[in-house]
Amino acid sequence: MADVSNTSFTKQARSMNNKLVAANTNFGFKLFGQIFRQNSRENIFVSPTSVAIALSMTYNGASGTTQQAMAQTLQLQGMSLNEINQSQLALINILQNPDPKVKLSIANSLWAKKDVIFKPDFLQKSKEFYKAQVTNLDFANPNSPSIINGWVNQNTNGKIPKIIDRINPDDILFLINAIYFKGSWTKEFPKNATQQRPFTLLNGTRKQHPLMSQTGRFGYYENQSFQAISLPYGTRRLSMYVFLPKQNINLQSFYNNLTAENWEQWMNQFVSRQGTIVLPRFKLEYEVTLNQALQALGMGMAFQDRANFSGMTAVPAKINQVKHKTFVEVNEEGTEAAAVTSVGVTATSVQIPQQEPFRMVVDRPFFCAIRDNQTGTILFMGSIVEPK
Structure with missing residues (x-):
């Protein structure tokens, strides 16, 4: 009993x-x-x-x-x-x-x-x-x-x-x-792959900034509005999710669609795919x-x-x-x-075979979140318009 x-x-x-x-x-x-x-x-x-x-x-x-x-x-x-x-x-x-x-x-x-x-x-x-x-x-x-x-x-x-x-x-x-x-990332970015590359700011000007790069299999999702990747830590229970609005998508309209309902739908769309991620170092x-x-x-x-x-x-x-x-x-x-x-x-992440490798170059303003994949808890979230 x-x-x-x-x-x-x-x-x-x-x-x-x-x-x-x-x-x-x-x-x-x-x-x-x-x-x-x-x-x-x-x-x-x-x-x-x-x-x-x-x-x-x-x-x-x-x-x-x-x-x-x-x-x-x-x-x-x-x-x-x-x-x-x-x-x-x-x-x-x-x-x-x-x-x-x-x-x-x-x-x-x-x-x-x-x-x-x-x-x-x-x-x-x-x-x-x-x-x-x-x-x-x-x-x-x-x-x-x-x-x-x-x-x-x-x-x-x-x-x-x-x-x-x-x-x-x-x-x-x-x-x-x-x-x-x-x-620590499940798979670290190789230091010798980091290069100074242009990052486009909100006003359209470009600044040189260290961009890290690696190729492998990642949880990935793409639609008409953005590319998104899951970069796991350690044994993959926690991940950083990076969302890169497409070139023609205004940052404001991306954030207007960033609701709890849409977030849950997006989280279910990630699939394991081969590809390359280029991401700015920032602090x-x-x-x-x-x-x-x-x-x-x-x-x-x-x-x-x-x-x-x-x-x-x-x-x-x-x-x-x-x-x-x-x-x-x-x-x-x-x-x-x-x-x-x-x-x-x-x-007072399910694997889908035979898809072209993706390429995601985060060289303009983006959204990121650190999430516990077991409970779904979002620990941190941010809008990075100028990495420093």
Whole structure:
């Protein structure tokens, strides 16, 4: 009898997980769309998973219409709070260090202002479901920002040294998520094949840039709008997906079609094909305040004085700022990436034979995403308009 219930629990956990992954994917593309509208001519690189985890922790303290607005923005309608928390915990556990050749760590922390009383249930859920390190801190102490930034630096392997510049008198809580990823390609790009070649920028000018190159069998998909390739890491559980819009396709129209529904369809179209990929080496640090994007997605209530975070503390509170920082480096050996999201709360492949080898030369703006192929989780996504 025990075995049967255990099996049903496993099935239930799996289905909850799928629902959460679908919510995170949907939220991720909507968030990316908002950021792209604001900064379409710049490089963008975000971790929808990091933002979703940090906001899910915060969601545990929301009540009433604030909670409803957050659920709508995070695409969590129809999931109970317990279901969300159990699924986040399952997902964090499944994602940690998934492959001998991939390091993937997810860490959460909660920094509470000393002398402000937080609901024990809220703190307990942060520890239990998000494995969060909960610290009471004297926010008046000038060393407090560097204590928080020290945690961020440590949990991103030094790639993001700082998320907080200062602590304001009204600040009562910081909820922070950090993700660190380092993966070696299943097949490295030979260094001697990397050459300086022209990369065409958005304004039509060309700049010389190191482009890596390799030939082999890859997951590949092409339609009228773009070419796409899956570049696997390690034992192939995680991949970087690179989408190159065709010459005649405007980047904006490509992003207009970048929805969760289309993404799922595209993921099912990849087949194993022989071909050549030419890809720029690039390294970038990205920083964005997400208040505007999250408000546009329906979460405005959480940033207003009438916000209801009574599940967190009896002190009237609202979200002051959602800061997000990322780092990524792609080279011949693989990819290193990190992300940190801080929520500040203030008072108030199937093989198809006999196809021509493809050739994909990524020498103009492109989209890329790092995805866990087992759960479908998108860890990072970016629009690279000028590799540096």
